[in-house]
Amino acid sequence: MIAGAVVLSAERIVHRFGRGETEHVALHGVNLDARAGEILLLMGPSGSGKTTLLQIMGCLLRPSEGSVTFQGENVAAYSAAARDALRRRHFGFVFQANNLFPTLTTTENVMVALDLLGVRGAAARREAHALLESVGLGDRLDALPTQLSGGQRQRVGIARALAGEPTVLLADEPTAALDAHSGHRVMALMRKLAREDNRAVVIVTHDGRITQSADRIARLEDGRIIGKLRAASETQA
């Protein structure tokens, strides 16, 4: 994949929740794309529709209208099983709450994701160790999540998301529960994953501290992207 090439694209996305009087339009014809080798931040106040947009781009939610294109193919109409397979093979997810199995070690938590890809046994263990080492947790391979700090848990979540070498990394508030130092470390890791591995990274965040790590920032308000997409350097300026 060429750096800067569009990998994932959301076009004219409209999404409605509820029906009739209770209907609420969360997104009004949003257009957005994620590119290889860059970090795209989705920012905006609560209820602005940024998480809904992330869910639609991650094929977790079907849009009411519009299309989602992954590597040139419209995936919005995929069957549930095909969307499962797409997420498994090409998308990595990082969640605010990590959602690690508290009863499994860090290695085993990563092995779960590899298991879904059919990588099992000693090969899975080797790969999980390599992934954990790549996020700086080579010395905590057998630790349980309860024995780790918030930042370390988030890095286990990133290692898990990297299982299968996904093309796109989608993260929901990855630094929200972290202190400044841990947040910085996580973002440095995200940046490395985008730049060195040429992945498209999309991050939903409220955290203004991390804008300097982004390549582009999209601000959402009431289900619309406000103004032009700006480069992070413009925001800082």
Next chain:
Amino acid sequence: MGRALERSVTMTAASDAVSFFGRAAASIFDRPGVGMPIRIAWRNLVNDRGRFGVTLVGIMFSVVLMGVQLGLLLGVISTTSTIVAHSGADIFIAAPGVKSVDVSAPQLERRRFQALGAPGVARAEIMSLDFRQWKRTDGVAEIVAVVGVSPNATMGLPWSIVGGESPRALLSQPDGVIVDRLYAEKLGVLRKNQLNEINGVRVRVVGFTQGIRTFTQSPFVFTSLTNERRMTGLGHDHISYVLVRVAEGWDPRDVRDRLQKRLPDAEVVTAAEFAGNSAKYWLFTTGAGASLMMSALLALLIGGVVVAQTLYASTMDRLPEYAMLRAIGSSAGYLHKIVLTQAGLAGVLGYVLGLCAVTIVVWQSRDASAAPEMPSWLAIVIGVVTLLECLVAAVVSLRAIARIDPVEVFR
């Protein structure tokens, strides 16, 4: 002090056993080659030891109760038909209306000769069975079922003779009777050659059998036909049963039909039918069968409810992780595998523990007058039923999993 120490030692031993069991299981499920769904299921179970303990106790309770109740049912079935099952006869000819071997009615001995004349009959012998009063040496009276057979008989003889003595030799002794060791105390029999009375007739205990139980609680006492007739006062031509052995190559059912035609005023049944009728008679006229089966069913239900509840609680605890798995692309089937494995593991472990307890109960009651039986086929049936019980109990959890929306992981 002694009791406290004993209790402490017992509790330590139980704790050690559980700990050993847990370590042994962990060494299996934590091995590198074990698949992730099994590993997750096992960790889910042992992570909450209190809940796991309740689950195991629930399944154990279910297995023990099912095992004991069904074992007792089998025990009752074999006890009620033991005389028939061990007779060596293929066909029984009884007075009309006789449904159970214990509840006999007199008939004329000439039926034996009528039977002998029927095609397919190789042998026909006679047996008497009637309830009489046994008087212990201390004057206490007990009711016994006196079984009279000829010392020369080839069918209907007592079996499991203690010391391996010949039943024919024992029955040939004048006034000799054979009682079972299980009931020796009840009958006040302290030793061999002890003298007692049946219906005022002096008898001598010449031998013992081991394990011939009676459902009626009136012990079987074997004696010769001559002695039996002295006790009962019935005429020489009155008997209870004609025992028939069919000739080689004949089907007992064909011979039964031929005999029934020849003896229309008699009850002619194969030994298997008579054994079944005897069991049915006692099981359904006394309500014992229905009661035992209901208890077993109740045990199954209670075990199922306990497993369903604990498994559901465990599944609800893990919903965020399951939603995460769905979000990263796992199929619903993968999650089902985890929950069903969890249910299956709990079922297998609970079953093993329960079966150990049932084995102890069966062993402890081996000398009791009502003993449960646990043949290997019943143990397997209970195992399969327990596993099914746990898998069915998992349905509630599977439904909860089916409702998981992967976007919940963002909440």
